[in-house]
Amino acid sequence: MSTPTSDRPARRSPPIGRRSIDDTRALxxxxxAEMVATESAVTIGRVDLLDVCRRAGLSTVGSAxxxxxxxxxxxxxxxxxxxxxxxxxxxAIDLVTAAIAxxxxxxxxxxxxxxxxxxxxxxxxxxxxxHFSIYVGLWLASVDDAALARELHDSDVTxxxxxxxxxxxxAEAYGLEWKPPFDARFFATMVAAMxxxxxVRMGAHGDLVERTLVRRVDDxxxxxxxxxxxxxxxxxxxxxxxxxxxxxxGERDGGHDAGGG
Amino acid sequence: xxxxxxxxxxAERGVSVTLDRISLIDVCRRAGLKTAGSGYKIWPNQDAYRAELLHExxxxxxxxxxxKDQVDGVFGGERIPPLxxxxxxxxxxxxxxxxxxxxxxxxxxxxxxxxxxxAATFAEAEDAWLDALVAxxxxxxxxxxxxxxxxxxxxxxxxTLSALVEGLTIRQRATPELVPESLPLPTGDRGAVQDWTxxxxxxxxxxxxxxxxxR
Numbered sequence: 325m326s327t328p329t330s331d332r333p334a335r336r337s338p339p340i341g342r343r344s345i346d347d348t349r350a351l352x353x354x355x356x357a358e359m360v361a362t363e364s365a366v367t368i369g370r371v372d373l374l375d376v377c378r379r380a381g382l383s384t385v386g387s388a389x390x391x392x393x394x395x396x397x398x399x400x401x402x403x404x405x406x407x408x409x410x411x412x413x414x415x416a417i418d419l420v421t422a423a424i425a426x427x428x429x430x431x432x433x434x435x436x437x438x439x440x441x442x443x444x445x446x447x448x449x450x451x452x453x454x455h456f457s458i459y460v461g462l463w464l465a466s467v468d469d470a471a472l473a474r475e476l477h478d479s480d481v482t483x484x485x486x487x488x489x490x491x492x493x494x495a496e497a498y499g500l501e502w503k504p505p506f507d508a509r510f511f512a513t514m515v516a517a518m519x520x521x522x523x524v525r526m527g528a529h530g531d532l533v534e535r536t537l538v539r540r541v542d543d544x545x546x547x548x549x550x551x552x553x554x555x556x557x558x559x560x561x562x563x564x565x566x567x568x569x570x571x572x573x574g575e576r577d578g579g580h581d582a583g584g585g
Numbered sequence: 586x587x588x589x590x591x592x593x594x595x596a597e598r599g600v601s602v603t604l605d606r607i608s609l610i611d612v613c614r615r616a617g618l619k620t621a622g623s624g625y626k627i628w629p630n631q632d633a634y635r636a637e638l639l640h641e642x643x644x645x646x647x648x649x650x651x652x653k654d655q656v657d658g659v660f661g662g663e664r665i666p667p668l669x670x671x672x673x674x675x676x677x678x679x680x681x682x683x684x685x686x687x688x689x690x691x692x693x694x695x696x697x698x699x700x701x702x703x704a705a706t707f708a709e710a711e712d713a714w715l716d717a718l719v720a721x722x723x724x725x726x727x728x729x730x731x732x733x734x735x736x737x738x739x740x741x742x743x744x745t746l747s748a749l750v751e752g753l754t755i756r757q758r759a760t761p762e763l764v765p766e767s768l769p770l771p772t773g774d775r776g777a778v779q780d781w782t783x784x785x786x787x788x789x790x791x792x793x794x795x796x797x798x799x800r
Contacts, residue, residue, distance in 0.1 A: 362699065457698065460691055463755060467688060473759075480759045505768045513763045514749075514787055517756045521748030527694055528711040532744050537736045555737075556745050556791060563790030 676785035718743035
Protein backbone atom coordinates (compact mmCIF):
# COMPACT_ATOMS: atom_id res chain seq x y z
CA MET A 325 0.00 0.00 0.00
CA SER A 326 1.30 3.45 -0.83
CA THR A 327 1.86 5.86 2.00
CA PRO A 328 0.98 9.51 1.40
CA THR A 329 2.53 10.65 4.63
CA SER A 330 5.48 8.34 4.86
CA ASP A 331 8.01 10.80 3.48
CA ARG A 332 7.27 12.97 6.41
CA PRO A 333 8.68 16.15 7.20
CA ALA A 334 10.67 18.53 9.17
CA ARG A 335 13.34 16.71 11.12
CA ARG A 336 14.61 14.73 8.16
CA SER A 337 14.41 17.62 5.73
CA PRO A 338 17.40 19.56 4.51
CA PRO A 339 18.04 22.83 6.36
CA ILE A 340 16.11 25.83 5.12
CA GLY A 341 18.05 27.61 2.44
CA ARG A 342 19.45 24.44 0.95
CA ARG A 343 16.00 23.04 0.25
CA SER A 344 14.95 23.03 -3.40
CA ILE A 345 11.53 24.11 -4.63
CA ASP A 346 10.68 20.46 -5.16
CA ASP A 347 11.76 19.58 -1.63
CA THR A 348 9.66 22.40 -0.20
CA ARG A 349 6.67 21.36 -2.27
CA ALA A 350 6.97 17.73 -1.09
CA LEU A 351 7.47 18.84 2.50
CA UNK A 352 4.41 21.09 2.56
CA UNK A 353 2.19 18.54 0.85
CA UNK A 354 3.27 15.79 3.26
CA UNK A 355 2.79 18.10 6.23
CA UNK A 356 -0.65 19.21 5.02
CA ALA A 357 -1.71 15.59 4.51
CA GLU A 358 -0.51 14.75 8.02
CA MET A 359 -2.52 17.63 9.49
CA VAL A 360 -5.67 16.62 7.63
CA ALA A 361 -5.24 13.04 8.81
CA THR A 362 -4.55 13.73 12.46
CA GLU A 363 -6.41 16.90 13.39
CA SER A 364 -10.15 16.48 13.38
CA ALA A 365 -10.75 20.22 12.94
CA VAL A 366 -8.62 20.41 9.78
CA THR A 367 -10.16 19.46 6.46
CA ILE A 368 -8.54 20.08 3.11
CA GLY A 369 -10.90 22.97 2.48
CA ARG A 370 -9.77 24.64 5.70
CA VAL A 371 -6.10 23.80 5.94
CA ASP A 372 -4.14 27.00 6.45
CA LEU A 373 -0.87 27.42 4.56
CA LEU A 374 0.65 29.48 7.35
CA ASP A 375 -0.10 26.70 9.85
CA VAL A 376 1.33 24.14 7.45
CA CYS A 377 4.56 26.13 7.10
CA ARG A 378 4.88 26.48 10.87
CA ARG A 379 4.28 22.78 11.37
CA ALA A 380 6.87 22.01 8.71
CA GLY A 381 9.44 24.13 10.52
CA LEU A 382 9.50 27.03 8.05
CA SER A 383 9.79 30.41 9.72
CA THR A 384 7.74 32.27 7.12
CA VAL A 385 5.12 31.45 4.52
CA GLY A 386 7.13 33.22 1.80
CA SER A 387 8.70 30.12 0.32
CA ALA A 388 5.27 28.52 0.00
CA UNK A 389 3.97 31.47 -1.98
CA UNK A 390 6.85 31.03 -4.38
CA UNK A 391 5.24 27.71 -5.27
CA UNK A 392 1.53 28.46 -5.00
CA UNK A 393 -0.13 31.79 -5.80
CA UNK A 394 -2.95 31.34 -3.30
CA UNK A 395 -4.07 29.06 -0.49
CA UNK A 396 -6.70 27.64 -2.81
CA UNK A 397 -3.98 26.61 -5.28
CA UNK A 398 -2.17 24.85 -2.44
CA UNK A 399 -5.35 23.14 -1.25
CA UNK A 400 -6.13 21.90 -4.76
CA UNK A 401 -2.68 20.39 -5.15
CA UNK A 402 -2.92 18.89 -1.67
CA UNK A 403 -6.19 17.27 -2.68
CA UNK A 404 -4.63 15.75 -5.80
CA UNK A 405 -1.64 14.66 -3.75
CA UNK A 406 -3.83 12.87 -1.22
CA UNK A 407 -6.18 11.30 -3.76
CA UNK A 408 -3.36 10.30 -6.08
CA UNK A 409 -1.57 8.49 -3.29
CA UNK A 410 -4.64 6.90 -1.84
CA UNK A 411 -4.88 3.93 -4.12
CA UNK A 412 -4.92 0.90 -1.87
CA UNK A 413 -3.45 -2.35 -3.04
CA UNK A 414 -1.88 -1.08 -6.25
CA UNK A 415 1.09 -3.36 -5.64
CA ALA A 416 -1.25 -6.35 -5.33
CA ILE A 417 -2.91 -5.47 -8.64
CA ASP A 418 0.46 -5.33 -10.38
CA LEU A 419 1.63 -8.55 -8.75
CA VAL A 420 -1.41 -10.63 -9.70
CA THR A 421 -1.60 -9.14 -13.19
CA ALA A 422 2.06 -10.02 -13.77
CA ALA A 423 1.54 -13.56 -12.46
CA ILE A 424 -1.39 -14.11 -14.85
CA ALA A 425 0.58 -12.74 -17.79
CA UNK A 426 3.75 -14.72 -16.99
CA UNK A 427 2.38 -18.21 -16.58
CA UNK A 428 -1.36 -18.77 -16.10
CA UNK A 429 -0.71 -22.49 -15.60
CA UNK A 430 1.39 -21.76 -12.53
CA UNK A 431 -1.41 -19.89 -10.75
CA UNK A 432 -2.47 -21.27 -7.36
CA UNK A 433 -6.04 -22.52 -6.85
CA UNK A 434 -8.47 -19.57 -6.79
CA UNK A 435 -9.18 -19.74 -3.04
CA UNK A 436 -5.46 -19.58 -2.38
CA UNK A 437 -5.07 -16.59 -4.69
CA UNK A 438 -7.92 -14.77 -2.90
CA UNK A 439 -6.60 -15.71 0.54
CA UNK A 440 -3.09 -14.46 -0.08
CA UNK A 441 -3.90 -11.44 -2.26
CA UNK A 442 -6.53 -9.96 0.07
CA UNK A 443 -4.87 -10.98 3.32
CA UNK A 444 -3.28 -7.62 3.99
CA UNK A 445 -5.63 -5.24 2.20
CA UNK A 446 -7.28 -3.75 5.30
CA UNK A 447 -5.69 -0.42 6.20
CA UNK A 448 -3.37 -1.73 8.86
CA UNK A 449 -1.14 0.01 11.35
CA UNK A 450 -0.83 3.71 12.00
CA UNK A 451 -0.16 4.68 8.39
CA UNK A 452 -3.07 2.68 7.04
CA UNK A 453 -5.45 4.12 9.61
CA UNK A 454 -4.17 7.62 8.87
CA HIS A 455 -4.74 7.22 5.13
CA PHE A 456 -8.25 6.00 5.64
CA SER A 457 -8.95 8.89 8.00
CA ILE A 458 -7.94 11.27 5.22
CA TYR A 459 -10.30 9.51 2.86
CA VAL A 460 -13.18 9.68 5.36
CA GLY A 461 -12.48 13.37 5.92
CA LEU A 462 -12.64 13.98 2.17
CA TRP A 463 -15.79 11.92 1.86
CA LEU A 464 -17.51 13.90 4.60
CA ALA A 465 -16.34 17.20 3.16
CA SER A 466 -17.66 16.21 -0.28
CA VAL A 467 -21.19 16.26 1.12
CA ASP A 468 -21.33 20.04 0.67
CA ASP A 469 -18.49 20.60 -1.79
CA ALA A 470 -19.42 19.68 -5.36
CA ALA A 471 -15.91 20.20 -6.75
CA LEU A 472 -14.41 17.93 -4.12
CA ALA A 473 -17.16 15.36 -4.73
CA ARG A 474 -16.18 15.29 -8.43
CA GLU A 475 -12.50 14.82 -7.60
CA LEU A 476 -13.29 12.05 -5.16
CA HIS A 477 -15.64 10.41 -7.63
CA ASP A 478 -13.11 10.41 -10.47
CA SER A 479 -10.38 9.08 -8.21
CA ASP A 480 -12.61 6.30 -6.89
CA VAL A 481 -13.76 5.30 -10.37
CA THR A 482 -10.11 5.03 -11.43
CA UNK A 483 -9.43 2.67 -8.53
CA UNK A 484 -12.55 0.58 -9.13
CA UNK A 485 -11.80 0.26 -12.84
CA UNK A 486 -8.23 -0.83 -12.08
CA UNK A 487 -9.58 -3.58 -9.86
CA UNK A 488 -12.35 -4.49 -12.31
CA UNK A 489 -9.69 -5.05 -14.98
CA UNK A 490 -7.82 -7.29 -12.61
CA UNK A 491 -10.93 -9.30 -11.70
CA UNK A 492 -11.83 -9.80 -15.36
CA UNK A 493 -8.31 -11.09 -15.98
CA UNK A 494 -8.56 -13.43 -12.97
CA ALA A 495 -11.95 -14.73 -14.10
CA GLU A 496 -10.57 -15.36 -17.58
CA ALA A 497 -7.48 -17.14 -16.22
CA TYR A 498 -9.58 -19.43 -14.03
CA GLY A 499 -12.19 -20.23 -16.68
CA LEU A 500 -14.94 -18.30 -14.91
CA GLU A 501 -17.64 -15.90 -16.05
CA TRP A 502 -19.82 -13.43 -14.12
CA LYS A 503 -23.35 -14.55 -13.34
CA PRO A 504 -25.77 -12.05 -14.86
CA PRO A 505 -26.54 -9.35 -13.82
CA PHE A 506 -23.16 -9.15 -12.06
CA ASP A 507 -19.93 -7.96 -13.65
CA ALA A 508 -16.37 -7.16 -12.64
CA ARG A 509 -17.17 -3.53 -11.81
CA PHE A 510 -19.96 -4.51 -9.45
CA PHE A 511 -17.76 -7.14 -7.82
CA ALA A 512 -14.95 -4.58 -7.46
CA THR A 513 -17.36 -2.12 -5.88
CA MET A 514 -18.61 -4.72 -3.40
CA VAL A 515 -15.06 -5.73 -2.47
CA ALA A 516 -14.05 -2.07 -2.05
CA ALA A 517 -17.13 -1.52 0.12
CA MET A 518 -16.26 -4.47 2.33
CA UNK A 519 -12.66 -3.26 2.61
CA UNK A 520 -13.74 0.26 3.56
CA UNK A 521 -16.33 -1.02 5.99
CA UNK A 522 -13.95 -3.42 7.72
CA UNK A 523 -11.50 -0.55 8.11
CA VAL A 524 -14.20 1.45 9.90
CA ARG A 525 -15.09 -1.62 11.95
CA MET A 526 -11.44 -2.00 12.91
CA GLY A 527 -11.74 1.27 14.82
CA ALA A 528 -14.60 -0.19 16.83
CA HIS A 529 -13.94 -3.94 16.95
CA GLY A 530 -10.28 -4.35 16.07
CA ASP A 531 -10.02 -7.64 17.95
CA LEU A 532 -12.71 -9.17 15.75
CA VAL A 533 -11.62 -7.66 12.45
CA GLU A 534 -8.01 -8.68 12.97
CA ARG A 535 -8.90 -12.24 13.90
CA THR A 536 -7.38 -14.91 11.75
CA LEU A 537 -9.78 -17.71 10.94
CA VAL A 538 -8.40 -21.18 10.35
CA ARG A 539 -10.57 -22.86 7.78
CA ARG A 540 -10.60 -25.29 4.92
CA VAL A 541 -12.63 -24.17 1.92
CA ASP A 542 -14.80 -26.83 0.41
CA ASP A 543 -12.58 -27.83 -2.48
CA UNK A 544 -10.45 -30.31 -0.61
CA UNK A 545 -7.72 -27.77 0.05
CA UNK A 546 -5.48 -27.67 3.10
CA UNK A 547 -6.45 -25.77 6.25
CA UNK A 548 -5.11 -22.25 6.15
CA UNK A 549 -5.38 -18.92 7.93
CA UNK A 550 -7.94 -16.54 6.44
CA UNK A 551 -8.59 -12.90 7.25
CA UNK A 552 -12.17 -11.71 7.65
CA UNK A 553 -11.79 -9.76 4.42
CA UNK A 554 -10.50 -12.77 2.49
CA UNK A 555 -13.45 -14.84 3.73
CA UNK A 556 -15.87 -12.15 2.59
CA UNK A 557 -14.24 -11.70 -0.81
CA UNK A 558 -14.28 -15.45 -1.39
CA UNK A 559 -17.98 -15.61 -0.50
CA UNK A 560 -18.76 -12.78 -2.94
CA UNK A 561 -16.62 -14.33 -5.69
CA UNK A 562 -18.48 -17.63 -5.37
CA UNK A 563 -21.85 -15.91 -5.42
CA UNK A 564 -21.08 -13.67 -8.41
CA UNK A 565 -19.21 -16.05 -10.73
CA UNK A 566 -19.51 -19.54 -12.18
CA UNK A 567 -17.54 -21.82 -14.51
CA UNK A 568 -17.66 -20.40 -18.02
CA UNK A 569 -20.61 -21.74 -19.97
CA UNK A 570 -22.38 -23.10 -16.87
CA UNK A 571 -25.29 -20.72 -17.12
CA UNK A 572 -28.66 -21.83 -18.39
CA UNK A 573 -31.75 -19.83 -19.32
CA GLY A 574 -34.11 -19.44 -16.38
CA GLU A 575 -31.49 -20.62 -13.92
CA ARG A 576 -32.25 -19.79 -10.30
CA ASP A 577 -29.76 -18.14 -8.03
CA GLY A 578 -28.03 -20.64 -5.73
CA GLY A 579 -27.80 -20.80 -1.95
CA HIS A 580 -29.84 -22.51 0.70
CA ASP A 581 -33.21 -21.37 1.78
CA ALA A 582 -34.25 -23.13 4.91
CA GLY A 583 -37.21 -20.86 5.39
CA GLY A 584 -40.83 -21.71 5.31
CA GLY A 585 -43.54 -21.54 7.69
CA UNK B 586 -34.36 19.58 22.23
CA UNK B 587 -31.07 21.45 21.88
CA UNK B 588 -29.17 18.20 21.44
CA UNK B 589 -31.58 17.18 18.70
CA UNK B 590 -31.20 20.58 17.05
CA UNK B 591 -27.40 20.25 17.18
CA UNK B 592 -27.51 16.80 15.62
CA UNK B 593 -29.77 18.12 12.87
CA UNK B 594 -27.44 21.04 12.18
CA UNK B 595 -24.47 18.72 12.04
CA ALA B 596 -26.20 16.42 9.60
CA GLU B 597 -27.32 19.31 7.40
CA ARG B 598 -23.97 20.97 7.19
CA GLY B 599 -22.45 17.74 6.15
CA VAL B 600 -19.00 18.48 7.00
CA SER B 601 -17.50 21.36 6.92
CA VAL B 602 -18.88 19.46 9.71
CA THR B 603 -16.42 19.35 12.42
CA LEU B 604 -18.09 19.71 15.75
CA ASP B 605 -16.14 22.83 16.63
CA ARG B 606 -18.24 24.72 14.09
CA ILE B 607 -21.53 23.96 15.78
CA SER B 608 -22.38 27.08 17.74
CA LEU B 609 -24.85 27.09 20.59
CA ILE B 610 -26.41 30.27 19.25
CA ASP B 611 -27.11 28.59 15.90
CA VAL B 612 -28.49 25.57 17.71
CA CYS B 613 -30.83 27.71 19.80
CA ARG B 614 -32.04 29.54 16.71
CA ARG B 615 -32.59 26.24 14.97
CA ALA B 616 -34.61 25.08 17.96
CA GLY B 617 -36.80 28.20 17.73
CA LEU B 618 -35.32 30.06 20.70
CA LYS B 619 -34.69 33.77 20.32
CA THR B 620 -31.50 33.84 22.38
CA ALA B 621 -28.83 31.40 23.54
CA GLY B 622 -29.56 32.25 27.17
CA SER B 623 -31.51 29.11 27.96
CA GLY B 624 -28.72 27.06 26.38
CA TYR B 625 -26.19 28.62 28.70
CA LYS B 626 -28.37 27.84 31.71
CA ILE B 627 -27.80 24.17 30.91
CA TRP B 628 -24.20 24.19 29.68
CA PRO B 629 -21.59 26.59 31.07
CA ASN B 630 -19.95 26.99 27.67
CA GLN B 631 -20.02 25.80 24.08
CA ASP B 632 -17.43 23.10 24.73
CA ALA B 633 -19.60 21.53 27.40
CA TYR B 634 -22.52 21.53 24.97
CA ARG B 635 -20.42 19.99 22.21
CA ALA B 636 -19.13 17.28 24.55
CA GLU B 637 -22.66 16.25 25.46
CA LEU B 638 -23.81 16.43 21.86
CA LEU B 639 -20.97 14.16 20.83
CA HIS B 640 -21.87 11.68 23.54
CA GLU B 641 -25.47 11.61 22.34
CA UNK B 642 -24.33 11.09 18.76
CA UNK B 643 -22.11 8.16 19.69
CA UNK B 644 -24.83 6.35 21.55
CA UNK B 645 -27.55 7.28 19.07
CA UNK B 646 -25.73 6.51 15.85
CA UNK B 647 -24.41 3.17 17.01
CA UNK B 648 -27.80 2.09 18.28
CA UNK B 649 -29.37 3.02 14.96
CA UNK B 650 -27.56 0.21 13.20
CA UNK B 651 -29.45 -2.46 15.11
CA UNK B 652 -32.23 -3.94 13.05
CA LYS B 653 -33.94 -6.10 15.65
CA ASP B 654 -37.12 -4.08 15.45
CA GLN B 655 -37.22 -4.57 11.71
CA VAL B 656 -36.79 -8.31 12.04
CA ASP B 657 -39.28 -8.51 14.91
CA GLY B 658 -41.71 -6.82 12.58
CA VAL B 659 -41.19 -9.53 9.98
CA PHE B 660 -41.26 -12.34 12.55
CA GLY B 661 -44.33 -10.83 14.15
CA GLY B 662 -46.54 -12.01 11.30
CA GLU B 663 -48.33 -15.33 11.23
CA ARG B 664 -45.81 -16.90 8.86
CA ILE B 665 -42.02 -16.73 8.88
CA PRO B 666 -41.01 -15.68 5.38
CA PRO B 667 -38.41 -17.64 3.42
CA LEU B 668 -34.90 -16.59 4.46
CA UNK B 669 -34.13 -15.06 1.06
CA UNK B 670 -37.22 -12.88 1.35
CA UNK B 671 -36.29 -11.81 4.87
CA UNK B 672 -32.82 -10.84 3.66
CA UNK B 673 -34.13 -9.06 0.57
CA UNK B 674 -36.64 -6.93 2.48
CA UNK B 675 -34.79 -6.23 5.74
CA UNK B 676 -31.43 -5.55 4.10
CA UNK B 677 -33.07 -3.03 1.75
CA UNK B 678 -34.60 -1.19 4.71
CA UNK B 679 -31.33 -1.23 6.59
CA UNK B 680 -29.30 0.16 3.71
CA UNK B 681 -31.74 3.05 3.30
CA UNK B 682 -31.58 3.85 7.01
CA UNK B 683 -27.84 3.83 7.00
CA UNK B 684 -27.58 6.44 4.28
CA UNK B 685 -29.22 9.08 6.44
CA UNK B 686 -27.32 8.47 9.67
CA UNK B 687 -23.95 7.42 8.38
CA UNK B 688 -22.27 10.81 7.84
CA UNK B 689 -22.98 11.65 11.48
CA UNK B 690 -21.57 8.32 12.55
CA UNK B 691 -18.36 8.94 10.60
CA UNK B 692 -17.95 12.36 12.18
CA UNK B 693 -18.01 10.64 15.55
CA UNK B 694 -15.76 7.82 14.31
CA UNK B 695 -13.16 10.38 13.22
CA UNK B 696 -13.44 12.43 16.39
CA UNK B 697 -13.02 9.47 18.76
CA UNK B 698 -9.70 8.59 17.16
CA UNK B 699 -8.08 11.59 18.82
CA UNK B 700 -10.20 11.88 21.97
CA UNK B 701 -9.62 9.19 24.61
CA UNK B 702 -12.73 10.02 26.62
CA UNK B 703 -14.92 9.92 23.57
CA ALA B 704 -13.21 6.71 22.42
CA ALA B 705 -14.23 4.99 25.67
CA THR B 706 -17.86 6.04 25.21
CA PHE B 707 -17.71 5.01 21.57
CA ALA B 708 -16.30 1.56 22.42
CA GLU B 709 -19.01 1.04 25.03
CA ALA B 710 -21.78 1.91 22.59
CA GLU B 711 -20.25 -0.26 19.87
CA ASP B 712 -19.97 -3.25 22.21
CA ALA B 713 -23.62 -2.90 23.20
CA TRP B 714 -24.56 -2.67 19.54
CA LEU B 715 -22.55 -5.79 18.65
CA ASP B 716 -24.17 -7.72 21.51
CA ALA B 717 -27.57 -6.80 20.09
CA LEU B 718 -26.50 -7.88 16.62
CA VAL B 719 -25.18 -11.21 17.88
CA ALA B 720 -28.50 -11.86 19.61
CA UNK B 721 -30.31 -10.96 16.41
CA UNK B 722 -28.31 -13.24 14.12
CA UNK B 723 -28.38 -16.08 16.62
CA UNK B 724 -32.18 -15.80 16.66
CA UNK B 725 -32.37 -15.73 12.86
CA UNK B 726 -30.11 -18.76 12.48
CA UNK B 727 -32.19 -20.67 15.04
CA UNK B 728 -35.49 -19.65 13.48
CA UNK B 729 -34.41 -20.99 10.10
CA UNK B 730 -32.88 -24.16 11.52
CA UNK B 731 -29.40 -23.20 10.39
CA UNK B 732 -26.00 -23.42 12.03
CA UNK B 733 -22.77 -21.54 11.45
CA UNK B 734 -20.13 -23.16 9.29
CA UNK B 735 -16.90 -23.35 11.32
CA UNK B 736 -15.08 -21.09 12.09
CA UNK B 737 -17.80 -18.47 11.63
CA UNK B 738 -20.16 -17.23 14.34
CA UNK B 739 -22.77 -14.54 14.89
CA UNK B 740 -20.19 -11.89 15.86
CA UNK B 741 -18.16 -12.44 12.68
CA UNK B 742 -21.34 -12.36 10.62
CA UNK B 743 -22.47 -9.17 12.36
CA UNK B 744 -19.18 -7.35 11.87
CA THR B 745 -18.89 -8.46 8.26
CA LEU B 746 -22.40 -7.41 7.30
CA SER B 747 -22.07 -4.13 9.13
CA ALA B 748 -18.83 -3.49 7.27
CA LEU B 749 -20.57 -4.19 3.99
CA VAL B 750 -23.46 -1.80 4.56
CA GLU B 751 -21.11 0.89 5.82
CA GLY B 752 -18.77 0.46 2.87
CA LEU B 753 -21.65 0.53 0.41
CA THR B 754 -22.90 3.75 1.99
CA ILE B 755 -19.50 5.31 1.44
CA ARG B 756 -19.36 3.98 -2.15
CA GLN B 757 -22.91 5.04 -2.92
CA ARG B 758 -22.18 8.67 -2.18
CA ALA B 759 -18.76 8.71 -3.83
CA THR B 760 -19.69 6.78 -6.97
CA PRO B 761 -23.47 6.43 -7.18
CA GLU B 762 -23.40 4.96 -10.69
CA LEU B 763 -21.44 1.97 -9.38
CA VAL B 764 -23.94 1.18 -6.64
CA PRO B 765 -27.29 0.62 -8.35
CA GLU B 766 -30.46 1.05 -6.33
CA SER B 767 -31.30 -2.55 -7.15
CA LEU B 768 -30.51 -5.42 -9.48
CA PRO B 769 -33.04 -7.92 -10.87
CA LEU B 770 -32.59 -11.52 -9.73
CA PRO B 771 -34.87 -14.48 -10.58
CA THR B 772 -35.61 -15.35 -6.97
CA GLY B 773 -39.40 -15.08 -6.92
CA ASP B 774 -41.99 -17.78 -7.46
CA ARG B 775 -41.17 -19.82 -10.58
CA GLY B 776 -38.13 -17.71 -11.30
CA ALA B 777 -39.97 -14.41 -11.22
CA VAL B 778 -37.59 -11.46 -11.15
CA GLN B 779 -37.29 -9.53 -7.89
CA ASP B 780 -35.35 -6.37 -7.07
CA TRP B 781 -32.36 -6.82 -4.79
CA THR B 782 -30.30 -3.99 -3.35
CA UNK B 783 -26.52 -4.46 -3.54
CA UNK B 784 -26.46 -4.80 0.25
CA UNK B 785 -29.12 -7.52 0.22
CA UNK B 786 -27.18 -9.34 -2.51
CA UNK B 787 -24.06 -9.19 -0.36
CA UNK B 788 -25.92 -10.33 2.75
CA UNK B 789 -27.26 -13.35 0.90
CA UNK B 790 -23.78 -14.24 -0.42
CA UNK B 791 -22.26 -14.00 3.05
CA UNK B 792 -25.16 -15.77 4.76
CA UNK B 793 -25.02 -18.63 2.26
CA UNK B 794 -21.27 -19.02 2.80
CA UNK B 795 -21.20 -18.70 6.61
CA UNK B 796 -24.24 -20.81 7.52
CA UNK B 797 -25.76 -24.13 6.46
CA UNK B 798 -28.84 -26.20 7.32
CA UNK B 799 -28.44 -27.67 10.80
CA ARG B 800 -27.12 -31.24 10.63
